[in-house]
Amino acid sequence: MTDSEKQILLGQLNRLDGLSKLELDLVNYRNSWLVIAQSFMFTAFAATLTVSVVNPAFARFAVALRIIFIVLGFVLSLVILVSVWAAASMMSKLSRHREQLEPLSKQAEFQWPPLGNNSIEYHCGQAGGYAVAVVFLCAWLAVSVCLVVL
Numbered sequence: 001m002t003d004s005e006k007q008i009l010l011g012q013l014n015r016l017d018g019l020s021k022l023e024l025d026l027v028n029y030r031n032s033w034l035v036i037a038q039s040f041m042f043t044a045f046a047a048t049l050t051v052s053v054v055n056p057a058f059a060r061f062a063v064a065l066r067i068i069f070i071v072l073g074f075v076l077s078l079v080i081l082v083s084v085w086a087a088a089s090m091m092s093k094l095s096r097h098r099e100q101l102e103p104l105s106k107q108a109e110f111q112w113p114p115l116g117n118n119s120i121e122y123h124c125g126q127a128g129g130y131a132v133a134v135v136f137l138c139a140w141l142a143v144s145v146c147l148v149v150l
Helices: 003-054 056-100 102-107 120-149
Strands: none
Touching (some): 003 102, 003 120
């Protein structure tokens, strides 16, 4: 393999790694945004529970707000869950493309470790990105069930 071919391969590998890092960063940003948004939503929801006790005139308005917060919280969680899935799918595609370059990487005598995307560690690491959105989906579902039952 010539030096120019090695440089092209190195550029491709670096680009794939950079795109994978970008997707990981996006998952982090999405989940951070979700946690912050949901904390405000739960706080606002809790405030509506006391409004009707303090001022009965606002009881109907408080009920409407509760419904709005439940729907918004559920939809936001669902959107983030789908976007995390999309990022994981993109990372998987990038990883497969990088694995196709592994034989060339060995030919070029690069000392890059294999990714090992089928390992238990990889899948456990991916679970965290999904867990945040799923927990909030379940929380809003539980809140809505409690409001209906109570």
